[in-house]
Amino acid sequence: MTDKLVAAKKKYGNLGEYSIQLSRWYLKPMGVWPDPVTTRREKILAQISIVVCWCIILFTVIPAFLHVVLVNEDIYLKLKTLGPLSHWCVDGFNYLVLLIRQDDISYCVERIRSDWKMITRTQDQEEMWKSAKLGRSIAGFCAGFMQGTIFCTCFVLGAFKRTVEVGNKTVDIYTLPCPAYKFPVQTNPTHDVILGTQFLSALVVSSSAAGSFTLATIFASHALGQLNIMVMWVNEFTKRSGEKGKKAQTNEIGIIVEHHLRVLR
Template identity: 30%
Template sequence: MTMRTELTILGSIPEATERSKNDMKFSTELGQWVLTPIGIWPLQSNFVARIFSSSLVIVCTFLICFLLVPCGLHTFIDEKDPRLKMKMIGPLSFCLMAITKYVFLVVRKNRIRNCLRHVNVDWCRVNRPDDRDIMLESAKIGRFVASLCAAFMYGGGFFYHTIMPISAGSFVTPDNMTMRILTYSVYDPLFSAQSSPSYEIVFIIQWFSGFVMYSITIGSCTLAAVFVLHACGQLKIIMARLDAFVDSQKVQNVLENKMAEIIELHLRALGFIMQVEDILNEVCLIEFIGCTLNICFLGYYFMTEFERADTIATITYCVLLVSFTFNIFIFCCIGEMLTQQGKKVGFTAYMVKWYKLPAKNARNLILLIAMSNYPRSITAGKMAELSYNSFCSVHILLNYLHCVKNSNGLFESFKNSRIIIFS
């Protein structure tokens, strides 16, 4: 039996085993939990599943618009107090971020399905214990990142949509009208939300709308973490194959078959990274810029509420501030990990004992090293790579100082601040 027949042919799709199904579930389970309720997770391609998924998309879009439209009309038409108007611009920007990301994810659902199939095929093709261990390690990191993101975002959302309005209670206006606090104000000419049961209905709908928006943010972060960490695992497998390349028997056809397998694995990993980049680059741009703006707003809200000694509001804004900062960091962190792993492939190829190989086989490593000098990465709108440098370029502290200096108005703070988004 030749070495070629012993190798797994990359163009074929082996039968899924119970182990591969469990591994695939372990890798993508959290993403499925978050994305299925909002209609993004690709379901089986049958009529009932398509109708169900489309219905979820319609419901989720309605819920986001239920926040965005009435609150936007109230903020820019009905509200006269500049301080209260400023306080609603931040939540409105988050709504706009959420619906924009949601549209991109819905439109690219088929591409997400293709990436999931790619991941599933990689799990089915694992036939070496060491390779499976590498992939499981990457999957564990992806689950950990997704869990942290969900904990921060759902925690901040619970404070903002539940604890804050309940703890605020009600107040009496100068016109002797009792007003109850809603998370998002509504435009009175559309409907009144102060009398019962209108208040309770609006409060519940806004709560579910918040759940949808935070699920969109968590879902995009989870997709990025799962796909990018899976790609990093594939690159680690390539490096493991390179380490064992020279140790194989010095038979010409064996070396050629091993090199062919390494090249095919590398090309497959690069193709997968390109698919992920094509799906997520606009989402990453919206997330990166939107979270930066929301951090600015939250810094302002945090300072003003702190001066008013509102403990619940201060804690809520502090949690949300950490959540948005963490979101930016996660996208930049996984982008940095992918870039570094791509460079390590070339470094590993150079560090093997290539000088012990026949000249013909040693030359085959040159192209691999050259390709690794320009590794694929995740970008924000194809304008900047997501990396630690990009994260450090967001001058959060400088923006906070301007917010404190100009606490009477955030517009003036934005005009004078210098927020460098991209390096």
């Protein structure tokens, strides 16, 4: 484990970066990642990213919503449309929450970085490394699964034609993951352009969901690592409590309690 810690330090420079790297990959392109050391250029690019992401999301949501409300279809087709549309709306709201809570995310990220700097004993860092590795693995698997299922769904719903019967004729029509109101989707390149835009929109909303999940997983696994360190410290304190004087014991208890309060905050 020590060799792995050394290798990770060489690769990432700071083990705290190993913990948060996956979330940064998802959230920074969307302008959500709260990096305190940013230049004016990076701040402008982040704002542009936010505007572009919202435009892409709304380009899918608004026409689909208008289609559900204004087009005269049977209830089955409307319910079929509400499935993908609700996914876009929920994850779009999730993206909004991430933007609103950037300060809270920044606080938690800085706590992770400071904990890695504060904990210097090798066996404590090994315990943190185990938790960080577990959280990163779970977050990576689930985020990849979420992205994969969304893209497979969009591909199946949009890349193939659907055969319908119109009177005595059989007609092949183009389909989309979300219907686009008033757009001539039965002609190319209009269909391909809208389909590509909806793929990008799916990437944005699924990335916001995956980013939220990775944040929650990484924060929870980091807290788990800190609590495991607390258990180690308490066990070590009880084993050697009779070997030191009362003043030294009081100091150790104070350190343990202070760190415990830090974890709870």
